[in-house]
Amino acid sequence: RMYAVVGATVTTSEASRGPASAGPPPPITEESIDYNPPRGTRDFAPDEMRLRSWLFQRFREVSRLFAFEEVDFPVLESEALFVRKAGEEITQQLYNFEDKSGRRVSLRPELTPSLARLVLQKGKGLPFPVKWFAIGQCWRYERMTRGRRREHYQWNMDILGISGVEAEAELLAAIVTFFKKVGITSEDVGIRVSNRKVLQSVLGRFGVPNESFAAVCVVVDKIEKIARDEVEGELLKLGVSKDAADGILSALSLRTLAELEALLGSENEAATELKQLFALVDVYGFSDWLSFDASVVRGLAYYTGTVFEGFDKAGKLRAICGGGRYDRLLSTFGGEDTPACGFGFGDAVIVELLKERQLLPALQQDVDCIVFSLEDTLRPQAGLVARTLRDAGYAVELVLESKKMKWAFKHAERLQAKHLVLLGSSEWERGCVRIKNLISREEKDVAIDELVTEVDMLKE
Numbered sequence: 001r002m003y004a005v006v007g008a009t010v011t012t013s014e015a016s017r018g019p020a021s022a023g024p025p026p027p028i029t030e031e032s033i034d035y036n037p038p039r040g041t042r043d044f045a046p047d048e049m050r051l052r053s054w055l056f057q058r059f060r061e062v063s064r065l066f067a068f069e070e071v072d073f074p075v076l077e078s079e080a081l082f083v084r085k086a087g088e089e090i091t092q093q094l095y096n097f098e099d100k101s102g103r104r105v106s107l108r109p110e111l112t113p114s115l116a117r118l119v120l121q122k123g124k125g126l127p128f129p130v131k132w133f134a135i136g137q138c139w140r141y142e143r144m145t146r147g148r149r150r151e152h153y154q155w156n157m158d159i160l161g162i163s164g165v166e167a168e169a170e171l172l173a174a175i176v177t178f179f180k181k182v183g184i185t186s187e188d189v190g191i192r193v194s195n196r197k198v199l200q201s202v203l204g205r206f207g208v209p210n211e212s213f214a215a216v217c218v219v220v221d222k223i224e225k226i227a228r229d230e231v232e233g234e235l236l237k238l239g240v241s242k243d244a245a246d247g248i249l250s251a252l253s254l255r256t257l258a259e260l261e262a263l264l265g266s267e268n269e270a271a272t273e274l275k276q277l278f279a280l281v282d283v284y285g286f287s288d289w290l291s292f293d294a295s296v297v298r299g300l301a302y303y304t305g306t307v308f309e310g311f312d313k314a315g316k317l318r319a320i321c322g323g324g325r326y327d328r329l330l331s332t333f334g335g336e337d338t339p340a341c342g343f344g345f346g347d348a349v350i351v352e353l354l355k356e357r358q359l360l361p362a363l364q365q366d367v368d369c370i371v372f373s374l375e376d377t378l379r380p381q382a383g384l385v386a387r388t389l390r391d392a393g394y395a396v397e398l399v400l401e402s403k404k405m406k407w408a409f410k411h412a413e414r415l416q417a418k419h420l421v422l423l424g425s426s427e428w429e430r431g432c433v434r435i436k437n438l439i440s441r442e443e444k445d446v447a448i449d450e451l452v453t454e455v456d457m458l459k460e
């Protein structure tokens, strides 16, 4: 890890030092500044930032296509927003603390509770249905033993006020639109879809109380990560009977909607909702991306209906995105019963997938012109030339120090700039600058007031 040892003067304000009589300030100490960001977090230097901006621009383009409005919330929320008793990993890894006023707060581990809070804050004046999207950094406090990241950015899209599966179809369409936009096909990626009402029906058959529903879902969500008998053991610990646990685990291995109907009956809500959703998506035209998979439950306690997750068909990566219906969340926050569904799409797994598929874009700085004065005396005029081009919308790198021509060419090459604009005293005396087109290698003297027109033309 990179460190610098710097002399640091430890100055303390009067208040913290206490009254003057408390004696001289503490001695100057040395502290080592670690150049790396805190454990589990990332810097975004220009190259990484270009990729992140590219990804977020794709998220925004899709959200615009679906007429969703962008929202955002504080990264710091009241801890109460995320305290749930279903044993979710996300609530056991809160990056939470008591602030200086004694308030219990937490860095947000997800965006959905904040969205619910804002909708409730807006109250009855908020036109429904709500279609909002957000891209926000989310946090967890992982014991570093697991060496996993503690922050990631998530794109969320949510629809509130629509109880029909049309809302889920719209959200799934947005996810598919994103995948297609970045060059991913339904050969690479699929979306597994199920409905928590499958589990709810099974629990009902075995007389498992509703209060256990969320905790059972959280346990069952681990089915891909821990051994089946461990899942069974955790179910038994929740007070679920052996028979009920067997019933739950066998329901997860249902392979088709026909099997689901055979088990639960064709009038069962889970079966009808799933059939409706698949029929909608069929007409919508992206059935090839979807599959029914009864083992999908997702790990968030508040899902009540449809659940889904994007996965890579090569099976090398963790879930790419996930979401579902959460019709009870707003009422648990004291609001009216409000139908709601949404998804979260992280910024990490998708980049791993794009790397795997060699679909990462080649991104470089976007500079149109480099303005460069050959003599120091013309440096003020170089600023005027840069301003003229910038006022016309061109990205201009103004060279701010004495450099040789050779350096200017190399610099232009590095930045992939299209034009090099040189100020020299002989040209300037004639009211001109010299333009070198770095693509066509053409060069010419251009009058200052012709400069923008010239660059416009060279741009063609």
Ligand SMILES: Nc1ccc(Br)nc1
Binding pocket: 090, 109, 110, 138, 139, 140, 149, 150, 151, 152
């Ligand atoms: N919820 C959450 C937050 C941060 C990361 Br990294 N992963 C999951």
